[in-house]
Amino acid sequence: MTTTSIGNTPIRRCDFLSTLFNTNVFIKEEFHNLGMSAKDRPAYFMIQDAIKAGRIQPGGTFVEASSGNTGLGITIIAKQMGYQAKIFVSKSCSQEKIAILTNAGAEIEICDNSNGLHDFHSTQFRAQSFAATHANTYFTNQYYNTQNIRAHYKTTGPEIWEQTQGKITHFLCGVGTGGTISGVGRFLKEQQKNICIWGIEPEGSILRHFLLSGTVPNEIKPFDAIEGIGRNFIPGSFDPQQIDTIFQVGKAETIAMARAYRDETGILSGFSSAAVLASLKRYNKEMQLNPSHTVLLFFPDHGSRYVSKLYAETADKQRETVKTHP
Known part of the structure; x- marks a missing residue:
């Protein structure tokens, strides 16, 4: 890497x-790891892949639904590369993780659950909706992004x-x-x-x-x-x-x-x-x-x-x- x-x-x-x-x-x-978790690996791969493919422009915002660790990896790496991060977490996320995300510079939204894209109140649905309705944003979507598997395979x-x-x-x-x-x-x-x-x-x-x-x-x-x-x-x-x-x-x-x-x-x-x-x-x-x-x-x-x-x-x-x- x-x-x-x-x-x-x-x-x-x-x-x-x-x-x-x-x-x-x-x-x-x-x-x-840099952000103190294994999730830094897919975060790096997903960000690099999006930038190389032109899915986001400089200064844009990476969006993710996360229990905290992937969100932190994305926040730290995105910031180093000149991007922003908006992370959707469920209300079950630990207060320690929310504090770390905030201190790292992430914009946080707390959702009812992380039950997947079929639930309007889930982190995944709200993250996808935000990215779809805001310019120069990219939903890394760790649950369906092939770079998640690839990072650990490689x-x-x-x-x-x-x-x-x-x-x-x-x-x-x-x-x-x-x-x-x-x-x-x-x-x-x-x-x-x-x-x-x-x-x-x-x-x-x-x-x-x-x-x-x-x-x-x-x-x-x-x-x-x-x-x-x-x-x-x-x-x-x-x-x-x-x-x-x-x-x-x-x-x-x-x-x-x-x-x-x-x-x-x-x-x-x-x-x-x-x-x-x-x-x-x-x-x-x-x-x-x-x-x-x-x-x-x-x-x-x-x-x-x-x-x-x-x-x-x-x-x-x-x-x-x-x-x-x-």
């Missing part, structure tokens, strides 16, 4: 998790393959737009088709159902949101052919696992990162991991963006004590 502050993020072996689950657990730490996947020296056997990643798991999964399976590509989503999200059946459920219900992952529509950047299975976890167990991991390691994991940890605990027997495996967990951002949601114990005095052994 030509922007040296995006990509080439480190992986580290987590001794605590490796011992706990009797395997070799590594973590890809994407908070080392950068994240090759980095992981090189950093694990081709020894990776399992890749675990939260699934929201689907861009990360689709791009990384495609690259890794081209190198070794037996690598397990496992997604994580909240209970009630429909992506697992779609992966298994190729259809959406007849009845789509609201689900308990884990910020950044899970959907009640199928994004165009979700490629089920690259994914072996999707595990579902609950919000409460995700919060509990984030706190347990912090207590053991001193590290604040982000919301979707904690969901990946929760899946390891909940489905450990089903996963059948062993000491010969090399398991890569994808941590797309940092827990400092979710302090009010994950680590404010005083707001959740009734929380259960988590057993850290599977």
Whole structure:
């Protein structure tokens, strides 16, 4: 990638998790990117593609529907290139992310939900409508932009393959737009088709159902949101052919696992990162991991963006004590 502050993020072996689950657990730490998240990668690719194709003129405004991280990446990169950014976030977006977006120079609009283009009150519909009715604006549309997958196919996947020296056997990643798991999964399976590509989503999200059946459920219900992952529509950047299975976890167990991991390691994991940890605990027997495996967990951002949601114990005095052994 030509922007040296995006990509080439480190992986580290987590001794605590490796011992706990009797395997070799590594973590890809994407908070080392420019905007402290994995979303900087597709943000850069989508902006570059739009500029090269002449879809936006100098000084214009990039528009996105985002839970925060993609919006921040777009805001920072656009500003460096002389453009503006307008980001539509749902009311479930953490206050930390909204503050960071505002401080970075983004214009923010808060919407009722992120339920897709069919919902007039969603971030996606309102972002698309704004771009369609204002001159010199471009809706990057991460949910349907092919550059979302391409960014991870061209950068994240090759980095992981090189950093694990081709020894990776399992890749675990939260699934929201689907861009990360689709791009990384495609690259890794081209190198070794037996690598397990496992997604994580909240209970009630429909992506697992779609992966298994190729259809959406007849009845789509609201689900308990884990910020950044899970959907009640199928994004165009979700490629089920690259994914072996999707595990579902609950919000409460995700919060509990984030706190347990912090207590053991001193590290604040982000919301979707904690969901990946929760899946390891909940489905450990089903996963059948062993000491010969090399398991890569994808941590797309940092827990400092979710302090009010994950680590404010005083707001959740009734929380259960988590057993850290599977």
